[in-house]
Amino acid sequence: MTAPSVPDKISPFHSLKVLWVKHWTDQLFSFACERPDDFRFRSGEFVMIGLPGENGEKPILRAYSIASPHWAEELEFLSIAVPDGPLTSRLVKIEAGDQVLMGKKPTGTLVLDALTGGERLWLIGTGTGLAPWLSVARDPDTYARFGQVIVCHTVRNVADLAYRDFFTSGIHDDPLVGDEAKAQLTYYPTVTREKFETPGRITDRIRSGDLFADLQLPIGFSPNADRVMLCGSMAMIKETGELLESYGLKEGSNAEPGDYVLERAFVG
Template sequence: MERARAAAPAPWTPQRVRWVRRWTDHLFSFAIDRPEDFRFRSGEFVMIGLPSLDGTGKPTLRAYSIASPSWSDELEFFSIRVEDGPLTSRLVDIQPGDEVLLGKKPTGTLVLDALKPGRRLFLIGTGTGLAPWLSVARDPETYERFDQVVITHTVRQVADLAYRDFLQTDLFEDPLVGEVAQGRLTYYPTVTREAFERPGRITDRIASGDFFRDLGLDGRFDPALDRVMLCGSTAMIREAAALLESHGLSEGSNAEPGDYVLERAFVG
């Protein structure tokens, strides 16, 4: 008689939601418990999701960048509600105490190890592409490797600048990195569809030189000094990568560190 095979363990575990913050009617953040054996590098992503509606089918899972740093005892995520999205249309309604499915294998290229040594680190993001920068900016190793860190965040409406107060003020009160980030971390938001002190797409501001003038830098990225990470819309990533290449920067990876990196898992 053939012995029945043991079912393979699920590649995810249910984790309790600790808190939820709703920035707008379509942008929200939440945190879940972090399993003791869950290890990741700041900037990586992981699969998260919810069980099927009827509880019998396959769960709905998507890749999400982890917004909390690698030392945190919770896992934070930043999401946008997509109309009729199979996951986000349900995820937007989660409450503290609910359960979210967490994948067991974090991965990704938006990590310091994928970059060559440098002096300045530019974290360029649009929309919820800000998430990995929230992780990297709170990692002490970032300030051990780089003298200056610039976080850009491009959105359509001013109200979409989630984490604005945190990046302008609260981060500098963080007991672990606040003091070292003082005078070294610069937050650079831009808005495309409303009046704002820095209007327009980040790629347009880079191409025009406004970006560098605003920061008091020379009008180009310097391959000898500058390292860049990209996360956000596919259009932004492709356009920014082309700009970086035109400035002499080369793409890196976990296997071969370079001058800039992007997360190809999110690029169509």
């Protein structure tokens, strides 16, 4: 199902060749595309991804976090297929060699620039909200700025823990950050609908103190030490943001860096 290419000169989009596709479950999949020579982005940013419209209709695009770090030669994305979703019900069927559309302007607040200095960086995500952490966790600047990096990923079922092996061991072989990740990165998955060693929603484990006890850290978040990024479900982002505020952390932005950031493009 190769999509017709769109000439870049007259289009607001790049038309990119799909390099590979990996299906984690029937609904969860990753894919990578060629990276245009002139495309620059900061680790953690998002971009519009889509497919040409059918029957002469306009292209359908959605915001996707770039899952590859800013230095990578290919652009990686993580997606969920929504039944009857106008884009993802088609996107889930793409194969290597197909074409996808990508907007030319990356943006977003899940970037190191939006945070002030700290000791620990928490990357908290649900579902495909893991995607920006794949980018940030492979950026050498992350380990230069923070002594400890904690990736928290909450999903419904164990099979939804995409990249579990990567964060557990694979990243240790990364040519740029492997040694740093081995020494500084901790992966903390939770599962809500199946039996698991760390069960439940991440917000519940924050409230109970289990998260901190499991990681042998002081209970709660410290405005002096902890910096946090949030991505995923609206409910998790709202609830965790309120928890962070209760500990005295302040939200940051590109214009005014702070203690925690969230991606409003995916909220509401």
